[in-house]
Amino acid sequence: MTDYALLERQLQALLDTRDWLTNAAQTCAFLMQEVEGLNWAGFYLQRRPQTLVLGPFQGKPACNPIPFSKGVCGAAARTRATQRVDDVHAVADHIACDAASRSELVVPIVADDRLWGVLDLDSPHPARFDAADQAGLERLVAVFVAASDLAASDLAASDLATD
Numbered sequence: 001m002t003d004y005a006l007l008e009r010q011l012q013a014l015l016d017t018r019d020w021l022t023n024a025a026q027t028c029a030f031l032m033q034e035v036e037g038l039n040w041a042g043f044y045l046q047r048r049p050q051t052l053v054l055g056p057f058q059g060k061p062a063c064n065p066i067p068f069s070k071g072v073c074g075a076a077a078r079t080r081a082t083q084r085v086d087d088v089h090a091v092a093d094h095i096a097c098d099a100a101s102r103s104e105l106v107v108p109i110v111a112d113d114r115l116w117g118v119l120d121l122d123s124p125h126p127a128r129f130d131a132a133d134q135a136g137l138e139r140l141v142a143v144f145v146a147a148s149d150l151a152a153s154d155l156a157a158s159d160l161a162t163d
């Protein structure tokens with residue numbers, strides 16, 4: 001079982017800059033190292049209206065871009081609610097970046113009431129993520145948000161005016 005309280009303290013110590021890019025890169029490398037059974041961990045960022053674009057990640061090259069209307073990541077962006085999928089094959093519009101992926105957890109990242117992006121974790125194991133993983137990863141996302149100057153991502157507010 002993953003000790004998320006420990007990971008929370010370690011991530012807080014690791015994120016020693018306000019730079020969102022450095023912190024995002026460190027966060028996905030940290031998750032890939034510390035959370036067992038993952039084949040992909042990374043960020044998609046909202047840098048265009050209703051669209052997620054690939055950000056820092058660990059794992060195989062991934063699908064880009066992802067419209068809000070598609071896939072598990074799109075559902076997380078649209079609803080701003082964490083999506084926990086035990087069997088991605090059962091999700092009709094799941095976007096298969098890697099055929100090995102069987103389960104998925106996507107946590108929305110909201111700052112100042114704006115959807116900044118999502119954190120996406122994939123696993124080759126069915127039902128890899130339970131409620132404790134969801135709660136733990138939501139706390140780790142909160143650590144990332146608190147540590148980072150998300151407003152400084154080079155997204156012009158006007159780019160999202162049609163949201």
Ligand code: SME
Pocket residue numbers: 040062063066070071072073074093094095096097098101104120122
């Ligand atoms: N499976 C995701 C797409 C992103 S990849 O897993 C990295 C989805 O359905 O949104």
